[in-house]
Amino acid sequence: MIRVMIVDDDALVRLGLEGDEEINVVVQAFDGLQAVELATTHHVDVALVDVRMPRMDGITAIAHLRALPHPPKVIALTTFDLDEYVYNALAAGADGFLLKDTDPVEILRAVHLVATGSAMLHPAAARRLIDRYHRSGPPQAVDARARLDRLTPRERDVLTLVARGDTNADIAASLGMRESTVKAHVSRILTALDVTNRVQTALLARDAGLG
Structure with a gap:
């Protein structure tokens, strides 16, 4: 059972999660401050967090939740796919983002994916978003390349596909590995690169010029 917290006042988001026997909405918050308070008293596997909220905005809430x-x-929710706040949410630690009008089937898929450690990004929108708002100067690029030097050649292969947005199952099929082996590689990559999730891994890979 995947325990979900919804941080949004939009009833449609909650409706999108109904009907899946493996998902249980255990708590709902109406702003970021309440979300952080509730997350300390409830066990939550996945939080769906609106980016724009009163008292504490979604970006700040995501950083607190991840800490x-x-x-x-965390899946960030937004109205527009080319919104600088979405990039900031990903940089704060979100594992992906969805548009609020996303088909309910895709919302369910996103929850299942991030619960297992994958990311959920709309690939084309994610690339445009990163290209528009993630402008790295030379110091960031040098640091990113130095971090990539910590990886083995096989880990670099896995990283390239992670940066492309592939799931563990996709990577296993592409590289002829078991999915459990891919998970182990991804875990080591996160540690070596000193990042917290796959989205930040992909951003760092782009900084280094990979992919």
Whole structure:
């Protein structure tokens, strides 16, 4: 059972999660401050967080949620796919983003994907978003390349596909590995690159000129 927190006042988001026997909406918050408070008293696997909220905005809330001792995976919600706040949410630790009018089937798929450690990004929109708002200067590029030097050649192969947005299953099929082996590689990559999730891994890879 995937325990979900919705951080949004839009009832349609909650409706999109109904009907899946493997998903349980355990708590709902109406702004970022309430979300952080509730996350400390409820076990949450995945949080769906609106980017624009009163009192504490979604970006700040995501950073606080990811800093918890047992942080939930986070999916940022937004109205526009080319919104600088979405990039900031990903940089704060979100594992992906969805548009608020996303088909309910895709919302369910996103929750399942991030719960297992994958990212959920709309590939074309994600590339445009990163290209528009993630402008790295020479210091960032040098640092990113130095971090990539910590990886083995096989880990670089895996990283290239992670940066492309592939799931663990996709990577396993592409590289002829078991999915459990891919998961182990991804875990080592996150540690070596000193990042917290696959989205930040992809951003760092782009900084280094990979992909």
